[in-house]
Amino acid sequence: MQTKRMTLPGGWLPYALLAPQVIVTLIFFIWPAGQAFYQALLREDPFGLSRTFVGLDNFARLFNDPLYLNSMSVTAVFAIGTTLLSMSMALLMAMAVNRLIRSRHAYTTLLVWPYAVAPAIAGVLWWFIFHPSIGILPYMLDMLGYRWNHRTSGTDAMLLVIFAAAWKQIAYNFLFFLAGLQSIPQSLIEAAAIDGASPFKRFWSIVFPLLAPTTFFLMVVNVVYAMFDTFGVIHATTQGGPAQATNILVYKVYADGFVGMNLGSSAAQSVVLMAIVVALTVVQFRFIERRVNY
Amino acid sequence: MASIKLEGLRKTYPGNVQAVKGIDLDVADGEFVVLVGPSGCGKSTLLRMVAGLESVGEGTLHIGDRVVNDLEPAQRDIAMVFQNYALYPHMTVFDNLAYGLKNRGHQRDEIERRVQEAAKMLEIEELLPRKPRQLSGGQRQRVAMGRALVREPAAFLFDEPLSNLDAKLRVQMRVEIKQLQRRLQTTSLYVTHDQLEAMTLGDRLVVLNGGRIEQVGTPMEIYLRPASLFVATFIGSPAMNLFPVDYLRERGSGLLDDLPEGTDIVGIRPDDLHIQAPDKRHLIVESTLELFEAAGAESHLYVRLEGNDQPTVIRTAGQPPVTEGETLRFHVTREALHPFNRESGRRMGV
Numbered sequence A: 001m002q003t004k005r006m007t008l009p010g011g012w013l014p015y016a017l018l019a020p021q022v023i024v025t026l027i028f029f030i031w032p033a034g035q036a037f038y039q040a041l042l043r044e045d046p047f048g049l050s051r052t053f054v055g056l057d058n059f060a061r062l063f064n065d066p067l068y069l070n071s072m073s074v075t076a077v078f079a080i081g082t083t084l085l086s087m088s089m090a091l092l093m094a095m096a097v098n099r100l101i102r103s104r105h106a107y108t109t110l111l112v113w114p115y116a117v118a119p120a121i122a123g124v125l126w127w128f129i130f131h132p133s134i135g136i137l138p139y140m141l142d143m144l145g146y147r148w149n150h151r152t153s154g155t156d157a158m159l160l161v162i163f164a165a166a167w168k169q170i171a172y173n174f175l176f177f178l179a180g181l182q183s184i185p186q187s188l189i190e191a192a193a194i195d196g197a198s199p200f201k202r203f204w205s206i207v208f209p210l211l212a213p214t215t216f217f218l219m220v221v222n223v224v225y226a227m228f229d230t231f232g233v234i235h236a237t238t239q240g241g242p243a244q245a246t247n248i249l250v251y252k253v254y255a256d257g258f259v260g261m262n263l264g265s266s267a268a269q270s271v272v273l274m275a276i277v278v279a280l281t282v283v284q285f286r287f288i289e290r291r292v293n294y
Numbered sequence B: 001m002a003s004i005k006l007e008g009l010r011k012t013y014p015g016n017v018q019a020v021k022g023i024d025l026d027v028a029d030g031e032f033v034v035l036v037g038p039s040g041c042g043k044s045t046l047l048r049m050v051a052g053l054e055s056v057g058e059g060t061l062h063i064g065d066r067v068v069n070d071l072e073p074a075q076r077d078i079a080m081v082f083q084n085y086a087l088y089p090h091m092t093v094f095d096n097l098a099y100g101l102k103n104r105g106h107q108r109d110e111i112e113r114r115v116q117e118a119a120k121m122l123e124i125e126e127l128l129p130r131k132p133r134q135l136s137g138g139q140r141q142r143v144a145m146g147r148a149l150v151r152e153p154a155a156f157l158f159d160e161p162l163s164n165l166d167a168k169l170r171v172q173m174r175v176e177i178k179q180l181q182r183r184l185q186t187t188s189l190y191v192t193h194d195q196l197e198a199m200t201l202g203d204r205l206v207v208l209n210g211g212r213i214e215q216v217g218t219p220m221e222i223y224l225r226p227a228s229l230f231v232a233t234f235i236g237s238p239a240m241n242l243f244p245v246d247y248l249r250e251r252g253s254g255l256l257d258d259l260p261e262g263t264d265i266v267g268i269r270p271d272d273l274h275i276q277a278p279d280k281r282h283l284i285v286e287s288t289l290e291l292f293e294a295a296g297a298e299s300h301l302y303v304r305l306e307g308n309d310q311p312t313v314i315r316t317a318g319q320p321p322v323t324e325g326e327t328l329r330f331h332v333t334r335e336a337l338h339p340f341n342r343e344s345g346r347r348m349g350v
């Protein structure tokens, strides 16, 4: 492909044009990241008066800390739960809309709204709905004979944060699934119908495999979202409790660092999180390059 | 094997789009019937109703001895070849062919045998392990054919299967489709807007216009005796020339005296305008040669008639010694005249 190339007069101009972006990146991303790496190697006394260099000791402690290991499994449950729930709901909705043949725009736009809601607001919303004494859902569950209380039951709390986090993400997933579904030619489905496949079979043998690239992309996006972008949801609902049941990794960084004032450990935790993000990103790019299976 | 019978078939899409306005048609067992007509005339809609992809609005549809109006596509025992081939992109060619057999619960060795057999017939054996995206357009077309015939259905339905191929491949595939159909003797309905394809493929043609049948007949019947002005100008290339009957009468002796009652327009095929005088009785028309088009074995002469603005085409064999701008006389015999009535658009006389 021919690309148009423009040469800037040499000297300072190109640097000046790049400078704002570079400066913002340095101040808000690179420098804090560097700080985190640096702090991860230090330990502060409880009053913040002195620091000692401890090498990788913070990391060693972290991986021997049952609370941290618990937080990891909590995060795994939370991320998988949120991803599965939001993706399956989104796929169901996308299929229903796709059936209404080629986009009713008003409907589609409405479904996108939750995505524009801030995580904390989503959290508060669901906190109200699930509130043990004033919420509508516990009231209805009570009539079915289930006593909902996410302040005492870890399971209930986990369900609450999963609902809140997944709800917000459904809209985003929905859009991608709908676009994916619309890009599957109708004649493929028709050919499969003539070939004697039931609607169920058509979905699993034709539609779902053809959606694989979309599904994979969304899976990574959702896991990343659930792991790193749900601080607001947790903070507005359970604050990691009860008894650490919803204390996911990002929330623990905050809780240990800014509430517990253990900066060294908190920094080490952020470094671990950074490593996870990098790993997920690499996985994503590798797969997108290969365009998945067909 | 089965016959197909359409009785009073109608289809109205939402928004009051009447795509099919009452079609009666009998397709005999083993017959190859081509539906031909201009874009938007309802060919695809009709075919899709037969396939079960579109609900039947009104009327009755028989395949074999069953009424299939309310049957699912899969239960109708038909196979369809789509214009865009509709191959499953994530499956190998083998799996594309096997899919319909698997869904119908055939044994694995039976599937293997039938796929191999179909692949052999279409000469796509070495393509079996490939994915559709690794095939050329022509190869995809063959695979789509293979997917249709591997199931040994009672009828084939084709919706413009050759329109995505280049001219040369189209001719080649046309011949192959015809030979395959002869060999398998499977009842076939074939949709096209290409009149050459229609003429060469069909045992019978159905010419559609605006959701209605204009004429049904063998290709030669339709060519030699078009039942309406629409058919006359749609079938045949270059299209039939039309002359007001009075214009010819002024020029032509008693030759037009026995034209049927009601004739006010006369159609003449470009082949029937002769530059050399035939030795039968004929009428003579003077014209000016505006454009000469040599197309190899034949030539097209675009002429302007004296006292009539209508562009007229003459087709002759070889290359006649003419130059553009010269005055050209052409000759027409009585047999070449197709009498029509302008208002009703129908052919006059029996």
Ligand SMILES: Nc1ncnc2c1ncn2[C@@H]1O[C@H](COP(=O)(O)OP(=O)(O)OP(=O)(O)O)[C@@H](O)[C@H]1O
Pocket (backbone or CB within 6 Å): B013, B014, B017, B018, B019, B037, B038, B039, B040, B041, B042, B043, B044, B045, B046, B193
């Ligand atoms: N799903 C639909 N909803 C509404 N109108 C439709 C639909 N499908 C087709 N039509 C209309 O019905 C008429 C017949 O369409 P059809 O596709 O049968 O034409 P066709 O003869 O196959 O044309 P082409 O040669 O262009 O494929 C057209 O006027 C078309 O606009």
Ligand SMILES: [Mg+2]
Pocket (backbone or CB within 6 Å): B043, B044, B045
């Ligand atoms: Mg069509």
